[in-house]
Amino acid sequence: MSTPADIRHPWPVRLWHWLNAFAMGVLLLTGLLLFDIHPRLYWGDDGHVGMPAFFSIAAADRNAPVLQTELQIGSHRWDVSGTIGLAVDDGFGARDFLAVPAPEDWDFGATRGWHFLFAWLLVIGGLLYAGYLLGSGRLTRLWWPTRGELGWRSVVHELWAHLRLRGARGDAARRYNLLQKLSYLAVLFVLIPVIVLSGLTLSNSVTAAFPDLYTLFGGRQSARSVHFLAAMLLVLFVLVHVFQVFVAGFRRLMRSMLTGRYAPPPELPQ
Amino acid sequence: MSLLVSRRSLLGGLAATVPVLGGCGRIDHAAPASQLLDLADGFTRHMQRLILSGRPLVRELKPAEISAFFPVTGTSMPPSDDFRRLLDGEFRDWRLRVGGLVERPLALSLAELQAMPARTQVTLHQCDEGWSAVAQWTGVPLATLLQKSGLQRNARYVVFHCLDAVPLDGSNYYESLDLLDAMHPQTILAYAMNGKSLPVGNGAPLRLRVELQIGYKNAKFIDRIEVVDSLRPIGRGRGGWWEDYDHAVWYAGL
Numbered sequence: 178m179s180t181p182a183d184i185r186h187p188w189p190v191r192l193w194h195w196l197n198a199f200a201m202g203v204l205l206l207t208g209l210l211l212f213d214i215h216p217r218l219y220w221g222d223d224g225h226v227g228m229p230a231f232f233s234i235a236a237a238d239r240n241a242p243v244l245q246t247e248l249q250i251g252s253h254r255w256d257v258s259g260t261i262g263l264a265v266d267d268g269f270g271a272r273d274f275l276a277v278p279a280p281e282d283w284d285f286g287a288t289r290g291w292h293f294l295f296a297w298l299l300v301i302g303g304l305l306y307a308g309y310l311l312g313s314g315r316l317t318r319l320w321w322p323t324r325g326e327l328g329w330r331s332v333v334h335e336l337w338a339h340l341r342l343r344g345a346r347g348d349a350a351r352r353y354n355l356l357q358k359l360s361y362l363a364v365l366f367v368l369i370p371v372i373v374l375s376g377l378t379l380s381n382s383v384t385a386a387f388p389d390l391y392t393l394f395g396g397r398q399s400a401r402s403v404h405f406l407a408a409m410l411l412v413l414f415v416l417v418h419v420f421q422v423f424v425a426g427f428r429r430l431m432r433s434m435l436t437g438r439y440a441p442p443p444e445l446p447q
Numbered sequence: 448m449s450l451l452v453s454r455r456s457l458l459g460g461l462a463a464t465v466p467v468l469g470g471c472g473r474i475d476h477a478a479p480a481s482q483l484l485d486l487a488d489g490f491t492r493h494m495q496r497l498i499l500s501g502r503p504l505v506r507e508l509k510p511a512e513i514s515a516f517f518p519v520t521g522t523s524m525p526p527s528d529d530f531r532r533l534l535d536g537e538f539r540d541w542r543l544r545v546g547g548l549v550e551r552p553l554a555l556s557l558a559e560l561q562a563m564p565a566r567t568q569v570t571l572h573q574c575d576e577g578w579s580a581v582a583q584w585t586g587v588p589l590a591t592l593l594q595k596s597g598l599q600r601n602a603r604y605v606v607f608h609c610l611d612a613v614p615l616d617g618s619n620y621y622e623s624l625d626l627l628d629a630m631h632p633q634t635i636l637a638y639a640m641n642g643k644s645l646p647v648g649n650g651a652p653l654r655l656r657v658e659l660q661i662g663y664k665n666a667k668f669i670d671r672i673e674v675v676d677s678l679r680p681i682g683r684g685r686g687g688w689w690e691d692y693d694h695a696v697w698y699a700g701l
Contacts, residue, residue: 289695
């Protein structure tokens with residue numbers, strides 16, 4: 178028996194989804210370019226060449242005849258020459274590795290400019306969207322886990338279904354499942370705010386007006402590290418999100434995010 | 448200040464295949480993309496000025512937090528013979544000239560600057576490239592100097608002309624502030640760093656510390672201060688060397 182299509186995603190949801198996806202794409206690319214100019218992460222306020230970093234991708238010895246790129250995490254070091262690319266100096270190695278296209282007249286100032294422009298899109302869009310979710314009741318109706326869903330039997334069932342890549346069918350597929358709800362809540366209300374606040378902590382003006390941001394993140398370099406690490410978590414979310422779209426039916430879900438109309442996969446015959 | 452100079456020179460020497468130097472300095476600021484960036488930068492500047500309307504001071508750190516090492520970036524040693532002569536004479540022949548739209552043009556020696564009321568602050572220097580380091584700076588508040596020179600009625604911006612010619616295009620480094628940031632209590636002209644004379648690499652004999660803004664605004668090797676009503680006639684008209692050359696934002700509060 179086929180199930181009828183209904184409007185799953187009203188237009189504000191679709192508009193925000195695609196604008197936000199585009200903004201996040203630009204932010205990721207420009208962010209990687211910005212990271213790459215000083216590809217080292219530190220903790221605290223102080224962080225520069227000549228002091229230990231807890232993470233770096235850089236030339237092991239800048240004066241060596243053949244440059245060797247080293248990935249360093251804590252006290253572990255790996256030679257990643259060839260796989261991560263050629264590190265000429267701090268930076269540039271990751272630029273090759275990430276295959277971020279370097280335009281003819283790539284300039285650092287404009288990279289920062291684009292990053293901040295799309296950060297505004299992310300922030301303003303995110304605030305409007307969060308307001309819409311609250312105001313329309315969608316947050317409590319669609320995103321909030323029900324008491325029943327949080328029981329251990331339901332949680333185990335949901336995990337097992339995900340591990341076997343068994344998506345919901347029929348009317349059950351019209352609702353977000355528990356893991357979906359939790360990850361959406363975590364991304365919109367924890368991860369993105371952490372990324373935005375840690376990014377703002379890198380600003381002289383913002384920290385002059387709100388010095389407590391330094392306390393929140395444990396220093397300027399800590400905020401920078403949190404900013405990049407949280408961005409990587411967001412990338413992880415996007416990868417899983419896109420993977421799930423393919424698992425659960427690319428055409429159906431893409432149609433619903435483009436037109437709003439969604440017809441769930443029919444129930445399997447018993 | 449920025450590491451870009453050293454990195455790009457190095458890159459130019461090592462890997463001619465990476466066309467980084469290709470289009471530099473020929474930014475078309477009238478291109479639609481450039482204008483969109485300018486629009487966004489303007490919005491960002493207004494938002495910063497909004498949150499700074501209470502005129503806060505930036506955080507000052509304790510002397511114990513001073514970085515053991517402070518990177519030298521941009522020009523480490525101005526290449527001119529004139530600078531060499533000034534350095535050899537321990538800057539006795541150097542004068543800070545203050546001119547433009549002022550009531551009383553000034554020419555001050557280092558000793559005269561050092562005799563003026565000073566401010567000492569331990570602050571976090573933040574480079575647009577991402578690194579940061581803590582140092583203690585001692586110098587004359589720019590506001591004190593501008594009160595001494597007086598300002599003409601149409602004064603709006605303060606331009607810092609520097610002694611270092613930047614290798615990328617051969618023109619001298621310069622930067623500028625509007626009067627709001629110029630008058631900020633933590634905006635100083637520093638002649639000492641960490642309790643000692645300002646080292647050459649960090650901008651001897653005199654450098655700007657503008658704590659509300661990031662690295663490249665903090666001009667080193669200052670030669671002359673010019674008060675103007677518009678930034679358009681200076682350099683390529685965008686208020687600073689990186690602003691002209693590399694699309695760097697003029698109000699660099701982030």
